Amino acid sequence: MISKSAFVIMLLLTVFCASGYPAGFLVYNQDATSVAMGNAFTAIADNPSAVFYNPAGMNQLEGTQIRSGFQVIVPDTSFKGADSGHTTDMHDKISIPVTGFITHKVNDKISIGGGIFTPFGLVTEWPSRWEGDGVSTYSALRTFFVNPAVSIQVHPRLSLAAGIDYVYSDFKIRRSINLDQITGIPIGLALGKITLDGFDDSWGYNLGMLFHINDTWTLGLAYRSKVNLEFDGHAQYRMRPLLRGLFPPTDISPRIELPPLVSGQIAARFGGKWTVATGFLWTGWSVYDELTPKFRNDFLIPPSMKSSPQDWKDVTTFLLGVEYDLNQTWVLRGGYIFDQTPVPERTLSPMVPDSDSHLFSAGIGYEHDNISVDMASMLMFFKDRHTRRNIDGLNGEYTSTTVTFLASLTYRF
Numbered sequence: 001m002i003s004k005s006a007f008v009i010m011l012l013l014t015v016f017c018a019s020g021y022p023a024g025f026l027v028y029n030q031d032a033t034s035v036a037m038g039n040a041f042t043a044i045a046d047n048p049s050a051v052f053y054n055p056a057g058m059n060q061l062e063g064t065q066i067r068s069g070f071q072v073i074v075p076d077t078s079f080k081g082a083d084s085g086h087t088t089d090m091h092d093k094i095s096i097p098v099t100g101f102i103t104h105k106v107n108d109k110i111s112i113g114g115g116i117f118t119p120f121g122l123v124t125e126w127p128s129r130w131e132g133d134g135v136s137t138y139s140a141l142r143t144f145f146v147n148p149a150v151s152i153q154v155h156p157r158l159s160l161a162a163g164i165d166y167v168y169s170d171f172k173i174r175r176s177i178n179l180d181q182i183t184g185i186p187i188g189l190a191l192g193k194i195t196l197d198g199f200d201d202s203w204g205y206n207l208g209m210l211f212h213i214n215d216t217w218t219l220g221l222a223y224r225s226k227v228n229l230e231f232d233g234h235a236q237y238r239m240r241p242l243l244r245g246l247f248p249p250t251d252i253s254p255r256i257e258l259p260p261l262v263s264g265q266i267a268a269r270f271g272g273k274w275t276v277a278t279g280f281l282w283t284g285w286s287v288y289d290e291l292t293p294k295f296r297n298d299f300l301i302p303p304s305m306k307s308s309p310q311d312w313k314d315v316t317t318f319l320l321g322v323e324y325d326l327n328q329t330w331v332l333r334g335g336y337i338f339d340q341t342p343v344p345e346r347t348l349s350p351m352v353p354d355s356d357s358h359l360f361s362a363g364i365g366y367e368h369d370n371i372s373v374d375m376a377s378m379l380m381f382f383k384d385r386h387t388r389r390n391i392d393g394l395n396g397e398y399t400s401t402t403v404t405f406l407a408s409l410t411y412r413f
Contacts, residue, residue, distance in 0.1 A: 025122050025141070025352055026259075026283060028317075029378065030099050032069055032408040036363025036376035037321025038335020040277035043220030043267035045210060047372070047410055048101035051115035054222040054263070055149035055161035056208035058103045058111035062412070069374075069408030070098040076402065077124075077353055081131050082388070082395040088132070090350070091125040099408075114148040119224075120169075120258050124351055129176075129190075132350050132394045137193075138174040139351040143167060143258065147206065157212040165204035167227050167258075172197040173351075177239075177302065192240055194305070196252060196293055198233020204258075218267045220279075226287055227258040235295060250297040257287040265319065275323040285312040285342035304392060312342040331365035333376070341385075348387050353398040355385035363406075372410040379403055 031049035034041035041049075045057020048067035077090040103113035120143040128137050149163030173196040179189040204227040211219045231254050237247035265279025291308040298306055321335040337359035343352060363376030382400040389395070 025120060025354075027097060027119055027121055028281065029071055029404060029406065030069075030117050030119065031067070032071075032363060032374040032376040032406040033333070033365060035071075035378055035404070035406050036333035036335060036361050036365075036374070037277060037323060038319045038337045038359070038361055039281070040265055040267070040279060040319040040321035040335060042222050042263040042265040042279060043210070043218045043277055044275070045208075045220060047408075048103045048113060049099070049115070049408070050208075051101050051103065051113045051147055051149050051163070052099075052117055052119070054208040054210060054220045055113065055163050055206065056151050056159040056210035056220070056222075058113050058149070058151040058161065059105075059109075059153045059159040059210070061103050061111065062105055064104045065102070065410055065412045067101045067408055067410040068099070069406060070096055071404055071406040072096055074403045074405075075400065077398065077400040079126075079132065079350060079353070080397045080399075082397070084131055086131065088127060088130045090353075091127075093123050093125055095123060097121065109153045111151045112149070113151075114146070117145050117147070118143055119145060122352060124353070126350055128193075132392075133176040133190075134178050135349050135392045135394050136173070136175050136351045138172065140173075141169065141171045143169045145204075149206065149208075151208070159208075159210045161208040161210075163206045163208075165206060165224075165227065166201065167204060167229075168199070168201045169229050169231075170197070170199035171231065171233075175305075177237075177305075191243055192247070193238045194247075195236045195238075196233060196254075197236075198231035198252065198254065200229045200231045202227050202229050216268050216270070220263070220265050220267070222261075222263040224261040226260040226284065228255070229258065230255045233293070235293070246300055248297065250295055252293040252295055254291065254293045256291070259284040259287050273325045277319075277321045277323075279319055281317040281319060282314065283317070283342065284314050286314045288312040288342070308347075309391065310347050311344055312347075313344065315340040315342045329367060331367075333361075333363040333365065335359075335361040337361075345385075345387050346389060346391055348385060348390060348398070349392060349394065350398075353385065353400060355383045355398065355400065357382040370412040372412075374406075374408045374410075376406045377404065378406075 045054040050057030073095040099117040101115040146166040151161035204225040207223045209221045233252040262282040267277035341354045361378040365374040380402040385398040
C-alpha cells in the first residue's frame with residue numbers, strides 16, 4: 001500500500017517535472033474520469049478535479065483528497081498544397097501535460113481546494129523549409145494555472161463556489177522571412193528566420209454551482225473568466241550575413257486574451273448503477289481577434305508579421321457521457337463530443353490547423369480503500385479542412401487525427 005508521504009512526493013514530482021506542451025489551444029481534458037465521459041463532468045464533479053470542472057462539487061468530497069494525473073497527446077497532421085500538390089507532414093510532437101488537485105472538507109458547509117493545470121496551450125512544428133515556412137515553422141504556447149477555490153453549501157441540495165486563478169504563460173513562434181513578403185513580388189528568395197518569444201503572468205477567476213434537483217437529477221453550472229496577457233517579449237533574427245545589420249534584435253509586446261468558458265450540464269443516476277450526463281461547453285473565442293507583436297523596431301518587417309487578423313468566433317461544444325458501476329470496485333465509462341472550430345477559413349494557418357471534430361472516449365475506474373485509479377483514451381477525428389482564400393496565401397487541405405491517453409490517481413485521508 002502506498003504511503004501518504006510517498007504519494008505527496010509523487011504528486012509534486014509529477015506537477016513540477018512536466019515535459020512537453022499541450023496540443024491544441026483549449027485543453028479541456030484535465031482528468032481521466034471526465035474525459036472518459038466525454039467531459040460531461042460539470043454536473044457530477046465527484047473527485048478533486050472538481051476544482052477545474054466545477055468547484056461547487058468539492059462539498060461532495062469527504063476528508064482530504066489529493067489527485068494527480070497526466071495525459072499523453074499524440075497528434076497526426078498533414079497539409080497538401082493547392083498549387084504544389086505536395087503533402088507536408090507536421091512533426092508529431094508527443095506532449096505530456098499534467099495536473100494536480102487537492103480538496104479538504106472544513107466542515108459540513110465549507111470545503112476548500114486548489115489545483116495546478118494547463119487549460120490552454122499549443123505546439124505545432126513543421127519542417128524548417130516547406131511551402132508554409134513564411135507563416136509558421138514552430139509555434140508553442142504554455143499556460144499554467146494555480147487555482148485556489150472555496151465551496152459553500154447554502155442549502156442541503158445547493159452548493160456555490162468561487163476561485164481565483166493565477167496564470168503564468170510563455171510562447172515561442174518561429175517562421176521564415178522571404179523577399180516576396182517584403183516586396184510583394186513572388187521571387188521565392190529566403191532571407192532568414194525570425195523567432196518571437198515572451199512571457200507574462202495575470203489573474204482570472206472561476207465560479208461554480210451544483211444543484212441536486214432530487215435524488216436522481218443534478219444540475220451543474222461553471223464559469224471561467226477571460227484572462228488578459230500582455231507579454232514581455234523579444235524578436236531574434238537569423239539572417240544572411242549581408243543582411244544581419246538590417247535586422248537587429250528588438251523588443252515586442254504582443255497581447256492576447258484567453259477566452260471565457262461557460263459549462264452547463266445535467267446528470268441523472270438510474271437503478272443505482274447507471275449515470276448519464278450531457279450538456280454544453282461554450283468558449284468565447286471572439287476575444288482572439290488579432291495577433292499584433294508590436295515590434296519596437298519594425299524596419300523591413302513584412303506587414304503580415306506586424307499585424308495578423310484572426311477573427312475567431314464563439315463556439316459551443318456538445319458533450320455526452322455514460323458511466324456504469326460493475327461493482328463496488330470497477331466502473332466503466334464512455335463518451336462522445338462534437339467540437340466546433342472557432343477558426344474561419346480565411347485565417348486558418350499551420351499554427352492552429354483546426355477544424356470541426358468528433359471525439360469518442362472510453363475509460364475504466366478502480367477503487368479500493370482510500371485509493372482510486374482512473375484511465376481513459378480519446379480518439380479525435382477532425383474534418384478535413386480546405387482553404388481557398390487564405391489571407392496568408394497558403395491554400396490547401398489540412399488532415400488531422402489525435403489520440404490521447406490519460407491516467408489519474410486519487411489518495412484520500
